Amino acid sequence: MDQSPETTPTPQRTPQSAARNRPRPRTDWAGLKADLRSAVPDATAALVVTAVIYAVLYVRVDAGTSMTLDVMPFLADADEYWMYWLCQAFGWSAMLWAWITTLFGLLRSSSRWSRMPVGHARIERWHRTTSLTTIGLMFAHAFMFFAELVRQNEEGLGRADLLVSAFVDVFVPGGYATGTGQVAILLGLIAFYLAIPLGLAYYFRARTGARLWRVLHRFILVVYVLSVWHTLLYGTNVWFDGWFRTIVWALQVPVAALLLARLLAPARPSERLRLRDPATRPRPLPAAARLGGRIAVAIGVVVLLGVTFTGRDGGRTPGAEAGEMAVGEGMVWAGLVLLLLVVAAAVYVVRRDVRPARSTADG
Incomplete structure (x- = not known):
């Protein structure tokens, strides 16, 4: 016997089915917030390491054994230039955390380490949290350099033009136009500005697609190489x-x-x-x-x-006159353009391959 519309039972929607039918967010804000919370112990450890590095640098400067003083003897007053030395400490801890997160990423993406006592899921979570910490340390490194440039100008906090000048020197690629920093700071800024989209691309994978995210994330190794290059070129401790x-x-x-x-x-x-x-x-x-x-x-x-x-x-x-730099600012800009073209080509290839697959699935 047919049931009338009035007597037809309506299906009960369980919370599980409602969650499955809910549209998937295009940006994984929940995952980002969870990783930020998980990164708190990691970031705390990074700050402790930064403090230890700062103490080591301070002692070396106070004892006159820092190689930086051979290049810039006016920095011998560690108390006056504490912002500069804190900038250096953040730079070294950022380099260390970049090294750690790169190791985690390579371990996670290789099948040779499947028998490790720590599972891939935990290594991946460590990779994400250390990546977030690394970006924060890179920003702190740049900001303390900015603060030091402002401090060196007695009227810096009262004159907007000096603040703008310091901002351009530190945060605008190509803005620092003297000495070794003309190339070294440019390399560091390119690494910093590439680290943000490439490091955070994981949380936008619902928009880009998992395959495109993986392709983009592989270019994060370029960020690591640029960071090491920046350190060797401009870190006066290792000149x-x-x-x-x-x-x-x-x-x-x-x-x-x-x-x-x-x-x-x-x-x-x-x-x-x-x-x-x-x-x-x-x-x-x-x-x-x-x-x-x-x-x-x-x-x-x-x-x-x-x-x-x-x-x-x-x-x-030490004591010998440095020769001409093998890589100039123009070569760095040309390399950046080439890198962006390679990234664009990779994105094009992935999207081209994805379209036929979608068409086939829709058909």
């Missing part, structure tokens, strides 16, 4: 050859080794290079790019080992 500079180079060896391991055995099966199996062999261009990347990284590991053990990396010699 000269010595154990401090050797440590910076030695830290890059595990990064390069993990990158090579990740390229040889990526966690995602679709990214593995299979040249012998015709059924899974990729197209010629992607296969050549993957093979070339593995060879280039392998050569890089050998070079890093050679530089670390020999100590010959082109660093300056």
Whole structure:
């Protein structure tokens, strides 16, 4: 017997079904807030490390053993220039946290470490929280340099033009136009401004798509390279050859080794290079790019080992006149344009491949 509309029971909507039917947010604000909360202990540890580094720098300056004083002897008064030394401390802790988060990211994306006592999910969460801390430390590093430039002008807080001048020197790419900082600060700013969108792209993956997010996030390694370059070029503590500079180079060896391991055995099966199996062999261009990347990284590991053990990396010699810089500001801008073109090409390829898949699914 047919039921009339009045007697037809209406389906009961459970909270679970309502949650499934609710449209997925385009931006993962909940995930970002959760990661920010989880990053509080990590950021606290970073501040403690920054304080320790500041104390070490202060003691070295007070004792007159800091190599920075060979370059800028007027900084010998650590109490007067405390903002500058705090800027340096934030820079070193930012470099350390960038190293840590890069290691976590490479461990997470490689299949060689599947038997680690810590699961991939926890490593990924550590990677996200340390990435957020790194961005914060990079900003603190730049801000304290800005504060020091303002402090050096007695009327800085009362004259807007001096504030604008300091802001341009510190936060505008190409604004600092004297000495080594003309290139070094430009490299640091490019790294900082790239770290923000590439590091936070994870929380917009619902907008971009998971595949495009993964492609964009791989360029975060460029940020790390630029950060190391900025440190070696402008960190006056490591201008000269010595154990401090050797440590910076030695830290890059595990990064390069993990990158090579990740390229040889990526966690995602679709990214593995299979040249012998015709059924899974990729197209010629992607296969050549993957093979070339593995060879280039392998050569890089050998070079890093050679530089670390020999100590010959082109660093300056105390008392000797420095030669001309091998890379100028124009070359950095050209490299940035080339990088952005590569990123744009990668985005275009991903979106082009996604459209046919969507059309097929809709059909």
